[in-house]
Amino acid sequence: MFIAIAIILAIVSIAGAIMAIHHKKLSVAIIASGLVSLTASVMFLLLAAPDVALTEASIGSGLTTIIFFYALNKIRNNHD
Amino acid sequence: MIKKLLIVGLLTGLAFMFYGLLISYNGNETLTGLGSYYAQNGAREVGAANLVSAIVVTYRGLDTLGEVTILFLAAAIIGFVLKLKKDEVVEARPVRETSELLTSASQVIVPVIFLVGVYIFINGHLTPGGGFQGGAVIASGVLLMLLANPTMHISHNIVATIESISGIAFVAIGILGIVLAGGFLDNRLLPLGEFGTLLSAGAIPLIYIFIGLKVGAELSNIIGTISYNQNEKPN
Numbered sequence: 001m002f003i004a005i006a007i008i009l010a011i012v013s014i015a016g017a018i019m020a021i022h023h024k025k026l027s028v029a030i031i032a033s034g035l036v037s038l039t040a041s042v043m044f045l046l047l048a049a050p051d052v053a054l055t056e057a058s059i060g061s062g063l064t065t066i067i068f069f070y071a072l073n074k075i076r077n078n079h080d
Numbered sequence: 081m082i083k084k085l086l087i088v089g090l091l092t093g094l095a096f097m098f099y100g101l102l103i104s105y106n107g108n109e110t111l112t113g114l115g116s117y118y119a120q121n122g123a124r125e126v127g128a129a130n131l132v133s134a135i136v137v138t139y140r141g142l143d144t145l146g147e148v149t150i151l152f153l154a155a156a157i158i159g160f161v162l163k164l165k166k167d168e169v170v171e172a173r174p175v176r177e178t179s180e181l182l183t184s185a186s187q188v189i190v191p192v193i194f195l196v197g198v199y200i201f202i203n204g205h206l207t208p209g210g211g212f213q214g215g216a217v218i219a220s221g222v223l224l225m226l227l228a229n230p231t232m233h234i235s236h237n238i239v240a241t242i243e244s245i246s247g248i249a250f251v252a253i254g255i256l257g258i259v260l261a262g263g264f265l266d267n268r269l270l271p272l273g274e275f276g277t278l279l280s281a282g283a284i285p286l287i288y289i290f291i292g293l294k295v296g297a298e299l300s301n302i303i304g305t306i307s308y309n310q311n312e313k314p315n
Binding site for chain 1: 132133200208209210212213216217219220223227299302303306307309310312
């Protein structure tokens with residue numbers, strides 16, 4: 001059971017990582033990179049490291065994603 | 081062609097290195113020397129039910145001070161680089177109207193997020209989490225406020241005051257540890273109390289409250305600076 005969940009998480013994580021690199025729309029790529037962090041945090045929880053999971057969930061998938069979006073917004077504004 | 085060959089060669093070299101690592105790896109069945117010392121004596125010496133925070137705050141307290149300093153430096157540098165002059169600011173930048181759902185939901189959820197953050201760092205010595213995690217959760221509450229109201233301005237004075245007071249208090253507790261107990265950041269300057277209760281583990285709850293406030297203030301400041309920087313005039 002544990003191994004099955006871990007394998008599914010790993011597949012989702014790798015798919016998210018590939019999508020983050022190759023997707024044409026930057027906003028989708030940013031969300032995909034947030035997804036990688038989210039699956040990583042669930043993985044940390046499964047591996048009995050709740051402290052790391054908390055940090056990864058709040059900083060990795062929360063703050064970093066939004067900061068990327070702010071940067072994207074700024075690039076677009078300067079581009080027009 | 082040569083470029084592709086180089087890439088393949090590089091990847092093969094990397095694979096060779098990782099293969100060596102994989103072959104020589106065998107997982108530890110038992111704790112190593114330092115780990116078993118922490119596991120056996122941590123609860124007795126420090127009195128924290130969460131052994132991770134015992135290590136992070138007391139045994140490795142100096143490292144935590146270094147991490148907090150690095151975060152402070154990062155926040156300061158972001159504030160310095162992204163600072164806007166008066167004539168670079170757009171008076172009213174066009175903002176897409178936030179949805180009713182987000183604004184009303186944020187009013188309900190933000191206080192709860194703040195409460196969870198405070199809970200995480202106050203209970204850092206009992207349950208998983210601690211100052212850093214609690215501070216990050218508080219900053220994500222600030223972030224939600226900013227998303228619901230993009231023109232909100234985070235006051236630098238309040239953030240700087242909270243940040244510097246908690247930073248000074250953290251170092252002061254560390255120095256008090258030298259005077260009253262065994263060394264820098266020794267948590268036994270307060271009585272250890274009953275194992276597993278809220279007022280236990282000496283100075284760890286105090287230290288975690290200050291770390292939590294400091295990290296929360298720094299991360300909120302970073303978000304606030306980046307958000308305010310969106311007001312820059314397009315060139």
